[in-house]
Amino acid sequence: MFIEPSRRREPPHLRTGWIEVICGSMFSGKTEELIRRLTRAQIAKLNVKIVKPALDTRYHDENIVSHSSITISSVPVQTAGQILALAGNCDVVGIDEAQFFDQDITNVCTQLANQGKRVIVAGLDMDFAGKPFGCMPQLLSIAEYVTKVHAICVVCGDIAQYSYRLVPSKERVLLGETDSYEARCRRCFNLGNDAGRKEWAYEDIANDE
Numbered sequence: 001m002f003i004e005p006s007r008r009r010e011p012p013h014l015r016t017g018w019i020e021v022i023c024g025s026m027f028s029g030k031t032e033e034l035i036r037r038l039t040r041a042q043i044a045k046l047n048v049k050i051v052k053p054a055l056d057t058r059y060h061d062e063n064i065v066s067h068s069s070i071t072i073s074s075v076p077v078q079t080a081g082q083i084l085a086l087a088g089n090c091d092v093v094g095i096d097e098a099q100f101f102d103q104d105i106t107n108v109c110t111q112l113a114n115q116g117k118r119v120i121v122a123g124l125d126m127d128f129a130g131k132p133f134g135c136m137p138q139l140l141s142i143a144e145y146v147t148k149v150h151a152i153c154v155v156c157g158d159i160a161q162y163s164y165r166l167v168p169s170k171e172r173v174l175l176g177e178t179d180s181y182e183a184r185c186r187r188c189f190n191l192g193n194d195a196g197r198k199e200w201a202y203e204d205i206a207n208d209e
């Protein structure tokens, strides 16, 4: 589990900000982990600002909502640049669904951290095709702390790092949840439509051994 660095008691001239990235597939617990960290910052009475891309209207227009219905209020923004103005003099900035921002998000996070803020970013590291998603590789490179979380493969029960798309669209951006995506392990992701349901997959693994 991620434990916050204890930098509060450092003298102000030595205090710096930093960037944390939480990545993984859909259903891996990125949003839950983001909300957990932000809630702890609020308990510590830090001034917290939370944003998400305005296009993410899946569960709610404003709030950030996890697949398990855990929620925290946020401000929807159209561009990464807007985050700088919104952050003002806050201590902690939380950003969800970072994969939907343009490359400018990297500069924005760097500027915020350089101002002394703790920046916590959550986003999909890979798209439905298993390719690195937009700005995420750059964010992962510049972060001080990276946490990769995993879902459970709905086909075989193994650890999942892929978001398998169940509908035929090839557009990179397609909002959805269990209606359009499922979490899959490497093997079941590569099997595509040939991946059977749980019983079949267990049998197959046993036959492989």
Ligand SMILES: Nc1ncnc2c1ncn2[C@@H]1O[C@H](COP(=O)(O)OP(=O)(O)O)[C@@H](O)[C@H]1O
Residues within 6 Å of the ligand: 024, 025, 026, 027, 028, 029, 030, 031, 032, 033, 065, 066, 067, 068, 150, 151, 152, 153, 154, 183
């Ligand atoms: N295949 C799955 N593997 C793990 N958790 C799942 C799965 N399907 C649904 N869930 C639920 O999703 C929750 C995580 O939701 P969330 O934090 O919103 O994930 P993410 O932001 O990574 O998509 C889990 O705690 C669990 O309740």
Ligand SMILES: Cc1cn([C@H]2C[C@H](O)[C@@H](COP(=O)(O)O)O2)c(=O)[nH]c1=O
Residues within 6 Å of the ligand: 025, 026, 027, 030, 031, 058, 123, 124, 126, 127, 128, 129, 163, 172, 173, 174, 175, 176, 177, 181
């Ligand atoms: C893989 C993939 C996902 N999306 C969309 C689907 C959801 O609306 C979000 C991811 O949300 P989560 O909090 O990580 O579950 O992104 C997409 O547009 N394109 C993709 O390739």
Ligand SMILES: [Zn+2]
Residues within 6 Å of the ligand: 153, 154, 155, 156, 157, 158, 184, 185, 186, 187, 188, 189
């Ligand atoms: Zn699997």
